[in-house]
Amino acid sequence: MPVINRIAGFAEDMTAWRRHLHENPELGFDCFETAAFVEGKLREFGITEIHTGIAKTGVVALIRGQGDSENGPVIGLRADMDALPMPEETGLPYASKVEGKMHACGHDGHTAMLLGAAKYLNETKNFSGTVALIFQPAEEDGGGGGVMVDEGVMDRFGIDQVYGIHNAPGVPFGMMQTTPGPIMAAVDTFHINITGVGGHGAQPHVSKDPVVAAVGIVQAIQTISSRNHYALNDLVISVTQIHTGSAENVIPETAYINGTVRTFDKEVQKLVMQRMQEICDGMGPAYGVEAKLDYEVWYPATINDAAKTAFAADVAREVVGGENVQDDISREMGAEDFSYMLEARPGAYLFLGAGEGAAVHNTKYDFNDEISPIGASFFAKLVETAQPV
Known part of the structure; x- marks a missing residue:
């Protein structure tokens, strides 16, 4: 089947909701107005089982289907709500009204x-059991998905299986892509603070230069990928920031290094952590400085269940056609906190x-509203197929 006719009928509503949210972006866990907007729409649709304040501003709404819904299966559908701390340069009439914040x-x-799927599912209720609509804050920073799991959403609402969608610019319009097993990488962040002895640039012999140490440590970090790990195991280590110094004739006292690590295999992750610590422990004394590593383990790899992925791909074929579904794409090094769910x-x-x-x-990015009926239809069809009457 193509896009569900009833959902296509309120495509303009979905566009209006989306553009309102686009004008009013919120960051991290502070999605107060966004959550209030979501709750208001859900109540407008006639949905009454709404739970708020999960992970600070997360919302979970339950729609009961036919039959013994109280004791039936529960399927979870998730959407993230937070924006990014960056300016918008689209020039659109509905561009962000909040300086330095952008969807x-x-x-x-x-x-x-x-929300479109929720409106349709609550009108039709052509499914058994229950659907749990999960509106999550803090995907971009803070791991709101993990916080919602830690606060018990899966057990509290009896969720048996869970699904999420992300829009993909550059991928042909309406094509749906997935793969069983790992689809997105784990992400970690590292910080290295180097402390030496500052002094005059003309007298380096009486200083302990953190700048030279920082350059050496960054070069050594690059050898983890090239010399310490098996080349066929995916790994990305990127140094993205080096901050130090204030003048051309002053040797600074401190330097700071920051970057990101992307892995799929926990053993590779452990290797990176071990080697970074060894590099700091060895190179600090070698340069006569202190090099302190702070390694933060963030989102785990996003790993799709094989059977549920095959099921989701079959549903996608019904919505967009078999020629528009790829169910064996290559995994990518981006990260996603849906991994916790x-x-x-x-x-x-x-x-x-x-x-x-x-x-x-990108500062010029804008969501394509024409895909909203496709995504909402996919969500709705997932529920109706997974939990038929």
Whole structure:
């Protein structure tokens, strides 16, 4: 089947909801107005079982289907709500009204799609059991998905399986992509603070130069990928910041190094942590400085359940056609905190092609509203197929 006719009928509503959210972006866990907007729409649809304040501003709404819904299966559908701390340069009439904040990843569209599915599912209730609509804050920074899991959403609402969608600029319009097993990488962050002895640039012999130490440590970090790990195990280590110094004739006292690590294999992750610590422990004394590593383990790898991925791909074929579904794409090194939900329950994460346009996390990005009926139809069809009457 193509896009559900009833959902296509309120496509303009989804566009209006999305553009309202786009104009009013909020960051991290502070999605207060966004959550209030979501709750208001859900109540407008006639949904009454709404739970707020989860992970500070997260919302979970339950729609009961037919039969013994209280004791039946529960399927979870998730949308993220937060924006990014960056300026918008689209020039659109509905561009962000909040300086330095922008919906540059399409979470406004993800929220609109799930609201569209909610409206349809509550009208028709052509399913058994229950659907749990999960509106999550802090995907970009803070791991709101993990916090919601830690606060018990899976057990509290009896969720058996869970699904999520992300829009994908550059992928042909309406194409849905996924893969069983790992689909997105784990992400870690490292900070290295170097402390030496500052002094005059003309007298380096009486200083302990953190700048030279920082350069040496960064070069050594690059050898982890090239010399310490098996080349066929995916690994990315990127040094993204080096901060030090204030003048051309002053040797500073401190330097700071920061970067990101992307892995799929926990043994590779452990190797990186071990080697970074060894590099800091060895290179600090070698340069006569202190090099202190702070390694932060963040989101785990996003790993799709094989059976649920095959099921989701079959549903996608019914919505967009078999020629528009790829169920064996290569995994990518981006990260996603939906990973925490997939650690807690089997499910699948999919990409929905948005056609040509600026990439996510770009100041000129805008969500393609024309894919909203597709995403909402996919969510709705998932529920009706997984839990038939």
